[in-house]
Amino acid sequence: MVEFTLTKEQQLAQKLFRDFAENEIRPLAREMDETEEYNMELLEKMKKLGFFGIQYPKELGGEGADTLTYTLCMEEVSKVDASTGITISVHASLGCMLLEKYGTEYQKEAFLRPLIDGRKVSCIALTEPSAGTDASAIKTTAVRDGDHYILNGQKVFITNSGFADIFFIFALTDRAAGGVKGMSLFVLEKGMSGLEVSKNIPRMGIRAAQNCEVTMIDVKVPAENLVGVENKGYKLAMEAFGSGRIGIGAQAVGIAQGALNEVIKYTKERKQFGKTIASFQNTQFKIAEMQTKIDAARFLVWRAAKAKDNHEDYASYAAMCKLFASDVAVQITRDCVQLMGGYGYSREYPVERMYRDAKITEIYEGTSEAMRMIVAGKILK
Ligand SMILES: Cc1cc2nc3c(=O)[nH]c(=O)nc-3n(C[C@H](O)[C@H](O)[C@H](O)COP(=O)(O)OP(=O)(O)OC[C@H]3O[C@@H](n4cnc5c(N)ncnc54)[C@H](O)[C@@H]3O)c2cc1C
Structure with missing residues (x-):
């Protein structure tokens, strides 16, 4: 039976999110929408306050709260600025969640901890020009080459990619098997040779969020950056x-x-x-x-x-x-x-x-x- 009352901790967190949204986000929301740029000082403030690791354990640098508390944050910030909502959401609920559950000890220390404690920001890239609702149709490939994989392909509409440090990329490791049985997940880092990010794609709404194309041309990714089991990425x-x-x-x-x-x-x-x-x-x-x-x-x-x-x-x-x-x-x-x-x-x-x-x-x-x-x-x- 699901109870619909908030605990004292959840109420306190809700007030903190609401006050921050009113005092820090609301004054910037219109300008960010008009300029189609996210305010990086605001991003830094949220990173420092722990908005990027709300539902992750304290041992990993998170706030140790539950998913409900995270939804309170999403609601409060989105009340004044939905672009801020999606910036937090894409980072906190997708790639980080997978690394916490399926990452190796190395991946947790090297990638997850800095993502949770606010040093780094992530994006996750599944969608491609010809693979949207049917995500199994992706064409990006990852070909094993010794102790590396070589990634080639194009991703579209990737939220946070404009300022992300960590890129979670889905690619085919078995082309013949196709997306459902031949897809894997990799962690790429900003600055890797051949990893390119376009300008913010002009849009109807959430215009301050950074939503770009991500292109990979012969990006050399260490095999230890494969998340989970090869071909089980779907x-x-x-x-x-x-x-x-x-x-x-x-x-x-x-x-x-x-x-x-x-x-x-x-x-x-x-x-x-x-x-x-x-x-x-x-x-x-x-x-x-x-x-x-x-x-x-x-x-x-x-x-x-x-x-x-x-x-x-x-x-x-x-x-x-x-x-x-x-x-x-x-x-x-x-x-x-x-x-x-x-x-x-x-x-x-x-x-x-x-x-x-x-x-x-x-x-x-x-x-x-x-x-x-x-x-x-x-x-x-
Ligand atoms: C602003 C923005 C941010 C995004 N951020 C990310 C991101 O960070 N990472 C990422 O990987 N992707 C991201 N996406 C991609 C997003 O998830 C896709 O746009 C979405 O899944 C739909 O895919 P599509 O646009 O290719 O539409 P399509 O799949 O081409 O669908 C077109 C229409 O057909 C309908 N349709 C499709 N298949 C069926 C069916 N079988 N039965 C009935 N109707 C169907 C759809 O519902 C839709 O109405 C983002 C997109 C946008 C616009």
Whole structure:
């Protein structure tokens, strides 16, 4: 039975994340969106405060908190800036999670510890120009050459790659077997010869996040950087993105709640026909419905997080929370723009940015269609 109350520690952490988001992120969010650049001083502050290792053990330099606490961080930062949410999420919930579970002692010391304690930032690269929802169609290759592998290929839409120190790369180690049976995961480091990162790809939303193409031309990677067992990487990819979806669900809840909070403030002040917009029954009913949907989405996120912490099979819970929360975020941010009229559409207010940012939660770490396939697969098996 999943309890929906927060412990004292979780409440304290939530307040810390909320205060940081309000005081440090909110003042920079609009500028980062306009310039399409992430503020590196802000990144350094978050690294120092432990935002990049919340759910990892203290022995490895983390904060020793649980997955639910991590979702509280995702929600609070995404309330003011979804780009910050995805920057933390891609780092903290994907490659790091795989290294903690499947990494060798060497990999944990050399790569995981600095990623968790905030010295380094990571990205993870599965998607390619012709391999999105069907991740098994990747073409990047890793060919064994003595005590190295030689990697060649191209990855697209790789979040954090613009400033990452560590690149988790999925590549085929057995081309004949194909992606499901012939994929492996490697750790690459910034500066390796032949590893190139493009400029930030222009986008509709989460514009401050660094989302680039990553190209590998004869990159020589030590064999000791192979994570887990050779040719078993597809399972790792599914596991990483399966877990990452809990954070995206929390990001979507944060975007929706952030937009609704703006609308509540605005409609209580703005007057038309001699009355506040909040006094119209249409506004009241919309706000009541929106908060109800956000709370429902948050409970789905918390259920998935708790199931993960309890070591239950959480894959379909994670897919459900992402499916529902992302739909709620898109609907609610659209309705929030409407309730603010022309001012909602104006870039002076953050709601138009939140509307643009919400859309990506229905696409990355598996589209809503892919989420439906996972949920239906579980129900109908
Ligand atoms: C901003 C951004 C950040 C990203 N960050 C990363 C990252 O850090 N690392 C990474 O590896 N990838 C990343 N991605 C890639 C992302 O995960 C993919 O874009 C996503 O999985 C969808 O793949 P696709 O874009 O190739 O769409 P496609 O797979 O081509 O899908 C197109 C449409 O067809 C639908 N569709 C596909 N197959 C089916 C089916 N069998 N049945 C029904 N409908 C189907 C999809 O749902 C979608 O609506 C990012 C993408 C974006 C835009």
